Amino acid sequence: MSQSNSTNMEIESSDVIRLIQQFLKENNLLNSLAALQEETTVTLNTVDSIEAFSSEILRGNWDNVLRVVSQLRIPEKKLMDLYEQIVIELVELREIGTARTLLRQTTPTQLLRDQFPDRYLHLEQILSRSHFDPKDAYPNGISKEKRRQIIAQALSSEVTVVNPSRLLTLLGQALKFQEQQGMLPPDSAYDLFRGTVSVEQAEMDDVPTKCYNTIKFPKKQHAESMAFSPNGQMLVTGSTDGFIEVWNYLTAKLRKDLKYQAEDNLMSMEDAVLCLNFSKDSEMLASGAQDGKIKVWKVQTGQCLRRYSPAHQGGVTSVCFSPDGTQILSASFDLTVRLHGLKSGKLLKEFRGHTSYVNYASFSLDGTQVVSSSSDGTIRIWDFKTASCLSSFTPHDGTGTIAGAAGLTVNSCFPYPKPNQIVACLKAPAAYLLNMDGNVIRKFSSPENATDLASDTQPAGESGAKKDGQVVPMTDYSAAGLSPQAEILYCLAENGQLHCFYAATGKHIQTLAAADGEVISMVTHPLTNVIAVNTLDGRVLLWKA
CATH class of the missing domain: 2.40.128 (Lipocalin)
Incomplete structure (x- = not known):
């Protein structure tokens, strides 16, 4: 079992929303930005430059200011101060109609009327006069420039500036960290949406x-068993202490991107793990142990989906998924091959006939037959549906029996990617390519x-x-x-x-x-x-x- 230290860091969901909002804004997806802000009530409250924003206020470029402010969340009081100043300056410019519309039809000025009626009445009086008097508009010796300065300071304190492409930068940094920690293969093409690394075939x-x-x-x-995932992204080991670990096979480091491994909460069996095998889609992992038990795991979460306790009366020597991923085929020291339902958790079939340990069992290339190899020196071909033995033979090279006569163990027997052909590995300095009738096509010996x-x-x-x-x-x-x-x-x-x-x-x-x-x-x-x-x-x- 590996050792690791992990640090939990809290991330606010509102910060994630703001990162997405910045991405939308930078890519000119303004309708999506507005919809997201309205639905979440979280606003971005960023400007490209605080200095430029403040300068627009100081110069009285109110069209630009209002355009920016409309995308921000500003406290009501500060909005009232802003709109009050704009109305005053419109009156000064004799834009009476625009000033009246702004005063009577905008939310901040309506709030001003309800909360500060004296200030609102003052604006109405300014609007009704035939001439503009600065002293009347700005009492207590405060000038227009001073009011602009106060408003600029107040609004600037409500906004921030963030570096561009912040979301993409953080994602890139996260991937770089995972690569440095051995969670991702270096220089690999990474599918960010699916969370997978694409591996090209050699x-x-x-x-x-x-x-x-x-x-x-x-x-x-030590590792008693190993398996590569079919998608090529994981190497899994099962050790004598019962722990099952997922590795980055390029860096030889534990995959800490899997949360349960980062927290040292590993997949495990109660006894030595003798065999491992993945489902075709690499989503599930089957493990067999010395005590005859089998477990099926969801690799991404480490969750145990199914237990067979026990599946056999002896150690489980091999496990594999059926082609459709709904059943588990297993072999054992108890001389049997068994088929288990993944959904039901029940024993479905038993293949009996070997007279010694069954070291390996797998499906034929077309999935209609089961092939098993044993320490009794034989390979047996079984009908998958009926569990009846179709044939039993000992590998030989045409000059006589090699395995059976000498009592040699057949370590494994697995499909060769041509119809009705299998590869047999013997506990001998030889391996064979055979057809399903037991006839040797080719011998491999140094x-x-x-x-x-x-x-x-x-x-x-x-x-x-x-x-x-x-x-x-x-x-x-x-x-x-x-x-x-x-x-x-x-x-x-x-x-x-x-x-x-x-x-x-x-x-x-x-x-x-x-x-x-x-x-x-x-x-x-x-x-x-x-x-x-x-x-x-x-x-x-x-x-x-």
Whole structure:
């Protein structure tokens, strides 16, 4: 579990409204601005320049002043003072008709009449006289210039000036902060409206040869399972202490843009998390634990949507969503594969027949069948609707049985992106491309004397490489995966070496030391040439081309 400190900062909703109002004003969306101000009763109360606003008042440019004031929220008393002065100056200019209209038909002057009848009567008297007398208009020795100065000072105190494009600036600063904190991939295209990062598919598949970052877990803890989201934006790990964490796979930092993670309120199981899998839309995450329980989560909120307690009588070795996202398929140490309803939370089907641990189960490419692989050395094909076993076979290369005869475990078996083809990874120095009848199409196995390691400075390990001039035995594979466009098959050996093959031909491309210790598994990114390898000593090594 990661540690973090968070600071809560209160933001007033009225300030957010003002930011939107400024955006509308700067983009000349004045009708929208007026509607927003009327509906929310929140006004912007900003001017481009306080000095310019004050200068307009001091010069008596009342048309401009009233145009600005109409968009502001000014206290009634100050508005009364303003309109009183304008009426006086209109009379001085002998604009009697305009002065009379302003006095008798505007809200501030009507308030003046109701609250200060003596002042209102004084204006009526000025209007009725045949000549203008400054001493009568401005009693107590106050001049027109002095009155303008007082009004300018009073109104200027009610307005503020903000930097242009404030809303866009704040959004940009927020995104920059998230990038610095590892919440967003650097230099990425960000969809502000949807709150997502668009990830473009790599133009061509390539072998990852650079370990660019590492996630480190606390002592005596390690990631037991991992999964990339289908949209490519999240790497999720499930650890031996039961915690499930969402990472930025580029920066190897915890995603603190997820509120529950920022508050250290992580998704968690009661036992070690053995498997993880996303729904097709990347919105939900299924997790299976050592104690046989399964939970389904809403990733954006960390909310547990469904619990299956227990789903199996033994540890859950794999989970996946049905193609329509309404069911959960799981495999277990209890020798079964089961199908669970997401809405009902009930067990819907059970697939029985394996005689040892079921290590992996998935749907066929068309979703009509279930494929499972087991430590009993077999792969079974099941009818999804009836749960009946259609076929059972052991992977072999045509010269005899490879898995069954030797009792070899089939670690995983997953669809190859061609109809009726699957990839099987054995606990052996071999993987196979098979059809659904069990016939081998292609075998993937490194040359016995493979020496083309990615770096001479990295440990060569034992998988068919030379060590101190001696050829040592090949090491069994623990996991396999396909590149984004399925052109390359990756097979991870137990000693940390990654064997890379062309999927179309089976030709060995390269062997690189992906880890210098015992590994658990690996996952491949769905869109880019990135691979994550988790190790027993508490690291997740991130590789890219």
